[in-house]
Amino acid sequence: MSHSDSHSHSHPHGNHHVHSHSGLIWRVFAFLSLVTVVEVILGILKPHALHLNNFLGTSYLNWIFLILTLVKAYGIAWYFMHLKDEKTWLRRSIVWTTVFLILYLSFYLLYEGGALGEIDHSLTKWQ
Amino acid sequence: MEATVAENHKGKAWDGGGAEPFSASYGKMMMWFFIVSDALTFSGFLGAYGLMRFKFYDTWPIADEVFTHFPFIHGHYPMYYVAFMTFVLIFSSVTMVLAVDAGKQMKQGKVAFYMGLTIIGGLIFLGSQAWEWKHFIGGSYGAVILNDGKVVQFVDESGHQVTLESFSAKTPSERIQHTRSNGIWFMEEGALPPATLEQVINGFEASPNINLRLEKVDPATKHKIIVSKEEAKKYLSNAKSVVKGANLKVNEYGKTLFADFFFFITGFHGFHVFSGILINIIIFINVILGTYQKRGHYEMVEKVGLYWHFVDLVWVFVFTFFYLI
Numbered sequence A: 001m002s003h004s005d006s007h008s009h010s011h012p013h014g015n016h017h018v019h020s021h022s023g024l025i026w027r028v029f030a031f032l033s034l035v036t037v038v039e040v041i042l043g044i045l046k047p048h049a050l051h052l053n054n055f056l057g058t059s060y061l062n063w064i065f066l067i068l069t070l071v072k073a074y075g076i077a078w079y080f081m082h083l084k085d086e087k088t089w090l091r092r093s094i095v096w097t098t099v100f101l102i103l104y105l106s107f108y109l110l111y112e113g114g115a116l117g118e119i120d121h122s123l124t125k126w127q
Numbered sequence B: 001m002e003a004t005v006a007e008n009h010k011g012k013a014w015d016g017g018g019a020e021p022f023s024a025s026y027g028k029m030m031m032w033f034f035i036v037s038d039a040l041t042f043s044g045f046l047g048a049y050g051l052m053r054f055k056f057y058d059t060w061p062i063a064d065e066v067f068t069h070f071p072f073i074h075g076h077y078p079m080y081y082v083a084f085m086t087f088v089l090i091f092s093s094v095t096m097v098l099a100v101d102a103g104k105q106m107k108q109g110k111v112a113f114y115m116g117l118t119i120i121g122g123l124i125f126l127g128s129q130a131w132e133w134k135h136f137i138g139g140s141y142g143a144v145i146l147n148d149g150k151v152v153q154f155v156d157e158s159g160h161q162v163t164l165e166s167f168s169a170k171t172p173s174e175r176i177q178h179t180r181s182n183g184i185w186f187m188e189e190g191a192l193p194p195a196t197l198e199q200v201i202n203g204f205e206a207s208p209n210i211n212l213r214l215e216k217v218d219p220a221t222k223h224k225i226i227v228s229k230e231e232a233k234k235y236l237s238n239a240k241s242v243v244k245g246a247n248l249k250v251n252e253y254g255k256t257l258f259a260d261f262f263f264f265i266t267g268f269h270g271f272h273v274f275s276g277i278l279i280n281i282i283i284f285i286n287v288i289l290g291t292y293q294k295r296g297h298y299e300m301v302e303k304v305g306l307y308w309h310f311v312d313l314v315w316v317f318v319f320t321f322f323y324l325i
Helices: A022-045 A060-080 A088-123 B026-055 B080-104 B108-138 B197-206 B229-236 B256-289 B291-295 B299-324
Strands: B143-146 B151-155 B211-218 B223-227 B239-243
Touching (some): A060 B080, A060 B299, B026 B256, B108 B291, B197 B229, B211 B229, B223 B229, B291 B299
Antiparallel strands (some): B143 B151, B143 B239, B151 B211
16 A cells, blocks of 8 residues: 655654564553552552651652552653664663653742641641 | 654645655644643643642542442442443553554445444443432431531441441431422422431430441541530531532532542543543544545544544543542
């Protein structure tokens, strides 16, 4: 079959002999599901050893949730949104920009939230 | 050299769609621009949510006590329902990426099949979210709001929450719901709580096994603090009103801000899912009509796929921050 559009360049996805990635897709799905199952089990059980402590501002359990979330985000962005197959600098211009701005914003918002919390805590009366 | 420089642009970038910096077409690049800006919008919302959680770090509602319902089953089942919703969305992401994959091989029938499954998955997710909202708005046990805005709840001897109607005094109440047919014809009010404040307070004083629970979380156990009967009476002497359920003004589970952020952020995300379904349907019709087969490539499926995966990506974070952490 020939391309019907008149562009002189050949479209990267117009190739009919691309082999299917469905094996990889199902493996990524299995991995994301597994991570979600682990999150849900930990969320229901909330083991005291992980939940009732404090490490860098929050419990070990919350750090585990946060890291697993980032792992899932990586799986979705790299394989489902196929950032893995994009040109290196296209991927970096997307990922580095977003990650930097989100870290920047979150740092100030959470830092300020902690300060507001101390004020609120000192002003709230519990009889 | 990895950087791609367009050759035929005649001094204009993306002239006629011919040039493709980074080997990404104009449309795909713009979809990524949109996704980056939308990601920052969502981080702004989630960041504001985080700010308020840090501010109210010892009084924030515990998600496991809020989202406990599961269809057709009575009882206390935290997490299961939202886990189901997460699976639906991840699975619809899988069918979407399978549609993109089939498009690269120019298999029209397979693309249509997987796009159809993706749309169904999106609809199931939206329906589930509506169900979740319904139960959050309807509430579970009811609570009392104090004059200073604190929300107090009622528990039995084992520390489990009990409904207001289970212990409130059964004294007759004059109060009936104001509708258009029984009061001022152009005014009405929402459903009344299951018991009046007076019935709740009288019932509480008459039931020795019912205790009062504060919003405040004990840092050692991460459970909300249950106070003695004498202290409870002092709190209840400042009671303002009875509340059942949650909306933008009151929330039986605790801080109203929790409900505000929940409605706003899951609502904004749900609106993304809704528009994603609409765009998916348009592309689905085009796939069936053979538009992309004639065009020679299925890049439109890939672009709408990027948007759909992004919606899934956002849900991963919403799931973590609203239900897990």
